[in-house]
Amino acid sequence: MTQDDDKRLNDLRVDDLRRAFRRLGLRLTSQRVTVWRLFSDSTTGLTLPEACRALQEYAIGQATVYRVVNSLCELGFLLNIHGTNGEHRYLAGHPGHVHHLICRSCGHVREVTDCDLSTLEKLLAAQTGFAVEGHYLEFYGRCPRCGPSPG
Amino acid sequence: MTQDDDKRLNDLRVDDLRRAFRRLGLRLTSQRVTVWRLFSDSTTGLTLPEACRALQEYAIGQATVYRVVNSLCELGFLLNIHGTNGEHRYLAGHPGHVHHLICRSCGHVREVTDCDLSTLEKLLAAQTGFAVEGHYLEFYGRCPRCGPSPG
DNA sequence: TGAGTCATTGAGAAAAATTATCATAAAGGC
DNA sequence: GCCTTTATGATAATTTTTCTCAATGACTCA
Numbered sequence A, B: 001m002t003q004d005d006d007k008r009l010n011d012l013r014v015d016d017l018r019r020a021f022r023r024l025g026l027r028l029t030s031q032r033v034t035v036w037r038l039f040s041d042s043t044t045g046l047t048l049p050e051a052c053r054a055l056q057e058y059a060i061g062q063a064t065v066y067r068v069v070n071s072l073c074e075l076g077f078l079l080n081i082h083g084t085n086g087e088h089r090y091l092a093g094h095p096g097h098v099h100h101l102i103c104r105s106c107g108h109v110r111e112v113t114d115c116d117l118s119t120l121e122k123l124l125a126a127q128t129g130f131a132v133e134g135h136y137l138e139f140y141g142r143c144p145r146c147g148p149s150p151g
Numbered sequence C: 001t002g003a004g005t006c007a008t009t010g011a012g013a014a015a016a017a018t019t020a021t022c023a024t025a026a027a028g029g030c
Numbered sequence D: 001g002c003c004t005t006t007a008t009g010a011t012a013a014t015t016t017t018t019c020t021c022a023a024t025g026a027c028t029c030a
Helices: A014-023 A030-040 A048-056 A062-074 A118-128 B014-023 B030-040 B048-056 B062-074 B118-128
Strands: A078-082 A088-092 A099-103 A109-112 A131-142 B078-082 B088-092 B099-103 B109-112 B131-142
Touching: A014 A030, A030 A048, A030 A062, A030 A088, A048 A062, A048 A088, A062 A078, A062 A088, A078 A099, A118 A131, A118 B131, A131 B118, B014 B030, B030 B048, B030 B062, B030 B088, B048 B062, B048 B088, B062 B078, B062 B088, B078 B099, B118 B131
Parallel strands: A099 A131, B099 B131
Antiparallel strands: A078 A088, A099 A109, A131 B131, B078 B088, B099 B109
């Protein structure tokens, strides 16, 4: 698992993207592939305006960027994380239940797959009467490259 | 703890607010109190535009609303939560380390104080080399009043 | 493979949200 | 109650997000 982060998600075959889009009755366009590539190359995630600026180079309009990011989110290819300043960043990830470990210094993000909060969820359900359906969990700190907090 | 949610945070004395502001060299103004009251009366949190609209009634300008909400966040009186549609909502809460249980149906939020993820954090630190400094955790589900998910 | 259908795109406008500016108002110290 | 200094409101400016619609191009079916 240690090296999984480095081989990013470009190896997700375009055919997988096509299948996923098709499942929603959507077509696979070159723009959608390009947007996906941009995000899957990023280890920190991008905000929507950042993505728009980066994709100008490929002559992809901003309306399209917004639309594609939304679709990729719905399909589970992109996830929302909190940037260091609270801004929304979109991060490419493996579909499924994952969490993130976010470096507050450089923004590098690493996936966390092994979390088990089910007992805590049951406890909360019993205490509060809420029907707990899921959770959103992010860890933050400093990545190995940035080293421990200064001072 | 069951009834703690209902007696909201209005009982936080204005003097406490003043002391907190003073600590940052800020003055306590009627606008700041009014903004605080609005948020402390809400069990679902408000977005900034929502707050601006609500505070028009009191002739508080939107620039002020943005500034005061920022201050209240820095002081720990307001916290950021994810609304049902991913939007930022600001919620009055007791300062300190708390998490939230958010109803996906009505938006009602309840504080969760008992979480212990320290062992999980240590495990992650060992596995990844990150210096884990904290976490952000939200639970979502359906509150007792809304009942379990339909269908 | 080629034509037709229909979702998708880009440009631009429009709307919404956020930030900046600055003269005026008022909080807190004396 | 004055005085200093911060905070406010109105307005403008900027940024972000959404909308519209003609033109393009992906996919289906023959």
